[in-house]
Amino acid sequence: MGRVVVEVMPKPEILDPQGKAVVGALPRLGFTQFSGVRQGKRFELEVDGEVTPEILAAAQEAAVTLLSNPVIEDVVSVAEAEPAEVTGEASGAPVGA
């Protein structure tokens, strides 16, 4: 079973109230490292078989026509999910912790 990840972000010139809310809340929680936040969407599309180039092309078309609003959003990535990237398996995020 394959999985395609589609990532959508608000265009840079578009106001992002959710991101603004987050950037306002961060310093109150002690996180002063971040100067800006943008919030977008991440979709996982499941396919029964392998992720073929045709599937990726269909996902790209779906990303532009259904998953994003091209007036205010950019599709930043359409790619096969990496094995560790599947929801529910805590990925070995490269954190210096």
Add this chain to the structure above:
Amino acid sequence: MGRVVVEVMPKPEILDPQGKAVVGALPRLGFTQFSGVRQGKRFELEVDGEVTPEILAAAQEAAVTLLSNPVIEDVVSVAEAEPAEVTGEASGAPVGA
């Protein structure tokens, strides 16, 4: 200027009405390749300097405490943005188009 990307998805056992709406709409638009959809969130956190391990650790903590609800969501990835991954630059998505 660096950028950290945080990705959050609903836990697999949690109902995802947005994903359900998308999976219902796809076949109506002719996309019959996809058997399931989950919708999550993608954040871009901007930092003024380099993305250091300390910044990534802070982003991981912010991801768990502010950007996600640990009862219903998983943080699937916390990583430095790849150069091409910056919003607004149409990434060369590996699509067979």
